[in-house]
Amino acid sequence: MAEIKTGAEIVMECLIREGVEVVFGYPGGANLPIYDAFNFYPQLRHVLTRHEQGATHAADGYARVTGKVGVAMATSGPGATNMVTGIATAKMDSSPIVCITGQVATTAIGGDAFQETDVTGVTLPVTKHNYLVTDVRDLAYTIKEAFYIARTGRPGPVLIDIPKDVQNDSCEFVYPEDPIDLPGYHPADRATEEQVARALELINSAKKPVILAGHGVLQSGATQEVLKMAEKGGIPIACTLLGLGGIPASHPLNLGMMGMHGEAAANHAIQNADLLLAFGMRFDDRVTGKLATYSPNSKKIHIDIDASELNKNVRVDVAINADLRVVLEQFNGDVEAVDRAEWLGTIRDWQEDSSQRDILNTDDGIFRAAQAIFDLWKFSKDNNPVIVSDVGQHQMLEAQYFKHEKPHTLITSGGLGTMGFSLPAAIGARFGAPETQEVWVVVGDGSIQMTITELMTAVQENLNINICIINNGYLGMVRQWQQLFYDERYAETPILSPDYVKLAEAYGMQGLRVSRREDTLDALKKARAHRGPSLIEFVVEQHDMVYPMVPAGADLHEMIRRPTA
Amino acid sequence: MKQTLIALVEDKPGVLNRVASLFRRRNFNIESLAVGHSETPGISRMTIVTDEEEALRRNVVRQNLLKLINVIEVDDVTDQPVVVRETALIKVRADATKRAEIMNITDIYRARIVDVATESLIVEITGDADKIASMADMLRPFGIIEMARTGALAMTRGVVTPRDPASYAKYAAKVGQ
Ligand SMILES: Cc1ncc(C[n+]2csc(CCOP(=O)(O)OP(=O)(O)O)c2C)c(N)n1
């Protein structure tokens, strides 16, 4: 005889069966039954964030570090609408999270009851899928389906809206053991023989190929397969922002990041290539520049798990809807060793030119954001830490100067560019990463102030995360555009900050300030040694720039370069 | 040529909204959309006509529809042998002096008069979009008071059903057909 359980208990039972260890959330009137059930399921840890946006970013950060589904909860109305930014962030970056929201009772739905919002309506365009569960008997199956959809295929956020009466209702609880089988959902798997043959023909005959490694490399776990192809064929690799770490930065074939603030050599290679191998990336405008002039002389092979990405922005010659790792396994035996020394030599010349312009060669005594980040890399790299970066100049400098060797060691909001992402995402990442792996936050003075409220969450949970605030006194990235394209009219980009050291102390965490480069190492050491969260404010040059830069809508090779000394 | 799609979707609340929202969000234009039950309980059938002209764009539309979890199959029948039909009801101003003339036109188009009143009558016509437009042109001089159209319904000729019949059949079996 199956046990009778309430909807709220069924939620707990199902989360446990999904292997959930931690839930990030915030209670309220419409999810009280679920929160009450936490009392009886102590194996499910709940982390009280200070804002529901923080809960979604934390779930996202957890998911990105572990590859597992992150879980966030909120009450109806304002609780649920506060989640929207976090859900949209996860959607754009294909991060698997499940959000469970309370809803007013089914009898009150549609009547503008207290704290009622049409949450499935609001989140429809920013979720992979969502549900309103109106019958407690549907709950277990729906939750199982939600997790399955979130993590399979192209991962993404799924929301389940559960009215309060459904949480209170009970029914026989029989966990649906059968695997999910949805009539309209069949994640792609392998390439056809014909596709493989056509692709191999292009690969083996290319003289100037480039691999474009995106987030899909990490998500399908294809690092080894990509490297195998690259090494065998002597094919250089450029990475998207979310692809960083998918290929070791120190690998000689890795050209680093492509795109708007990518390495000049990577962009030149793409523009001059005769074959692009796009692996789990989606030709975002930030990596293509002007589409009409994008890599004009190349054939293109695109492999993506999401069929709707193929031929969306860039027309390709071979479009393969499949799991990247599976396809590369199909390919790899037949990729020929071709001598591409000439092509690699050309690229090396471009790289040489870049290194002369490197900010690290400017020895003018000014303390720059890039130096703080570079020093953090040198200090922490042996630990292979997780770096959670926010959005702005510091994000791009991190991508350029922190050399990521392992997958899932850079967590950042790429597609949506959500300021305020880093601190809450780092809280989630901390729960996901092994204890010995350090978690560092690289965040701007603007971005930290968007979700600074989550400092208290880190203190309450006594989390070992180290927050490096790159304080340039500006919304730096916007200021950069104003400097370049609006005649230095800095409208509303100068931004004041609180005294971060005092603030940290008020929150009960360690606070440090570094204003000279010489003091960086000492502060980093103190942060590492401290149990619990630490905050370091780096007071850096205010008018620094991120180079190279491809202006929005310009040709990818038309980069504004850092002037040589 | 306009793109004609047949979509088989799960008959669940909100599915029409998901489809419509997708078209809005992706900036695809819907010319017409007709929804109703299919031969299988639990599955609705939509005929969607869009103004996408170009083959690759059309495929993007189809792939985006397929990405919706509740959408089971999408067949682009634009270039397939297909029967397309639409029904329109047209209310025309017509007193006793005009009736005969209108009935004459109605006969030519093999349409039907389904309501007669002292000052008006309602014509029902079924056909493709061109036929309906042409009939409407003929009636316009009399004064069209109102017109309602169902939007196009499409069905491929012969025994073929929308793409990938295997998974469709599996679902049909599951819902007991
Ligand atoms: C929520 C949100 N609002 C606005 C923006 C636009 N924006 C992009 S970068 C940026 C400046 C970020 O400033 P800061 O965190 O200080 O970083 P910096 O560029 O100075 O390193 C702004 C305002 C955004 N990305 N996200």
Ligand SMILES: [Mg+2]
């Ligand atoms: Mg700043």
